[in-house]
Amino acid sequence: MLMTHNSRLAAFDLLKHVFSKKLDLEEALNRSVTYKALEAKDKSFARMIASTVLRRYGQMLALINQFKDHPEPLHPQDLELILCVGLAQILCMRTPAHAALNETVNLCEILKLSKCKGLVNGILRNIDRDGRVLFDAMSNDMCMPTWLYESWQRDYGSEQAQFMAEACLKEAPLDICVKNREDISIWQENLGADLLPTGALRLKENVDVTELQGFQLGAWWVQDFAAQIPAKLFGDIRGKNILDFCAAPGGKTMQLASMGASVTALDRSVSRMQRLEENTVRIGVQSAVEVVVADVLNYNSQKLYDGVLLDAPCTATGTIRRHPDLLHLKSQKDVQRLSDLQHKILEKAATFVKDGGMLIYATCSLQKQEGEDVIEAFLAKNKSFKRQKIEAIELGGLTQLITPLGDLRCLPHYLKDQGGMDGFYAARLVRIA
Template sequence: MPSQRFAPPTEVPGLSARRIAADIVDGVLHKHRTLDDQLDGAGAHPGLKTLPDRDRALMRRLVATILRRLGTLTHVLSRLLDRGMPTDAPRAQSALMIGAAQILWMDVPDHAAVDLSVRLVQSDRRAAKYAGLVNAVLRRCAREGQGLIAEVATQMLDLPPWLGNRWIAHYGEPAARDMAAAIGHEPSLDLTVKGDAPQWASRLHGEVLPTGSVRTQLQGSVTVLPGFAEGQWWVQDAAAALPTRLFGDIAGKTILDLCAAPGGKTAQLAHAGAHVVALDRSPARMARLRDNLARLSLQADTVTADACEWQAGDRRLFDGILLDAPCTSTGTIRRHPDVAWLRQESDIAQLVALQERLLEKAVSLLKPGGILVYCTCSLEPEEGEAAIAALLDAELSLRRVPIEASEIGGFAELINRDGDLRTLPCHLPHADPRFAGLDGFYAARLVR
């Protein structure tokens, strides 16, 4: 009788995506690794290579939902667990968060969310004993979870207390609450297009914002969307696309992009006709910038160097300098929810010191009459308004040129009392919350 061969059992659909999501959430919360590090490049999770696109999209959304609603999620589970979170089995904790996030905020059938979370703990030696607990808690979550969320709806649980308190102090409690609520929504995909924005909005099932960006709700890999391979657009939050507008007409001018990678603003400057020198200290990020420019058929001189130490040579000065300075990135939490849990208030002072050095360097490289645009994707005033106030006090050769609403799509509310750009996550309201919001950005325009 011929021997029979049996194929190994196939894994339950969706389980790999949830297992990788658990690993990545653990990487953020317990190993202090950024999402970018775990999703792309040399440090990316090895399981991503074999994950189908649909499962990859599910995994990304699941991770983002857990991190975006972590405070509320922790509250709900604490109310459902009589003895608290299991402390001797990290996978049990992850399975509870993954299951609850799907039940509470994602379009996943409750029974599937429960079943796959139970399978997740059953596949882990240390966590297997908690399979019954996970099953019972998640079934209760399906019944009682929305009521438990309503108990804390007026609290800003999804921000670290230090950050929520800062926003209340600097922006007032109503604005802080609106910002926290905006961060709770999954953001849209914003694109900067080379031209014919209405046509691309139609093809991509989106709309053209008054600022010129195209905003779409399409999901999945951007590389398969119309126009990507042809280099007709690039991904860039609508707020991040505003600072380069502050230079005005730069055709034929030489502009230094001082902290350039990954290159969205470099692409804007090059597309506007400038001769761009793009500088960044990270070889990996500069390689990505060059790849992006090649896809977009745009040109820039690229330099890999520490901006504070770089010498332009031959006493070269620039018509304009864009300094998108390294910062706490608290304005990007709606797109990068790991930032809320990786940053500490103590990080601000160290980054402010770096920003001061970079501003001094930028001023030294600017021609008389040249324009310096300083921006950060931070909501912390020390990294924006206070930094520019200190610079203007120290550098009498500089003066501020206030921004006009007409330069940024007519949105006067995005301009602060000093004439600088200050966007908040709750800005750009829309009847459909999926089309609302901006990253938090600060930008000032100075002339020497």
């Protein structure tokens, strides 16, 4: 009797959720009954297969097309995903070939595609024998949507675009932000972590962080190195009032509160703000945080703040390393739609900044249309704000993160030898009148 709950079937189901139902991978993990029925170890294996396929799908399809014996698309399309599940194991995960082949071919029977077992078996065996060199020689841009890669070429040049594509195909490491800066060295030693230039800690392997020392104590939380920078651009905010616009899920809120600010966290998502509240309780900063659930564009208050942090909704192309499903879910239309929204939200956020106060605009997008272009348009229209340049000393001496105009621009291949970073943009503005 065939097992109907196995990790390869779960990986296939996760991929169907992404490609057919257009759900992000996290939502697919929550919805897939097959995946949720697995033991923890098998869940990790299924997720790794799915993530690998999402990263390398373009290269895998090109290889399949070279090894199938007819030019027409495979029918049904599920065959492509079955083959990709096998290729992820054979070419990328170094699963023993006999296990990868046999179990992947068995998917055909489970999915009522028994007549295709010979085809799947033949293609996988031929690629295992003759396709490895071809696969390794394929360019990384084959895995990037054409619109996305071409935008990187325009914005950063061909060489940088190649480096970015290569970095985006690697799994991201886990970084943590320590609540009390004076405890960084303690937690570096306790967790065996690497210290990054701005004080972030990088774990040496991806693990279940909830089982690590200090998590339940609220001594630290998970937050990428690049994502930790925008809040630090405020400088000393002890005793100041800061508005965290679009605050959920709360990493920057916790940063601001742990830095000594009184924080108003604003976001429209009820579920994500509930998670934010839970996180502030775990970290022990809930008394410094006022939680407001409201649409940012419709939010009205007479209160002005010493600082406003706007981590704007964006395409999140800077987080492809963590969310490879973005390669298949985002489009140029999303960039335009979100850019239009970012202009509006930034204008709104600016109304809450007091004279002499600071406004930090940030996105985890690699698209300049969502970053630099938004700021230039805002400054051209709002003469009461000026850019305050970011200095290398604020970034641990990482001059390559600073643009010629003095903004922050992190690219995923920066700090390559230490594991890279998420793509991020931030600009620091000050109200002058």
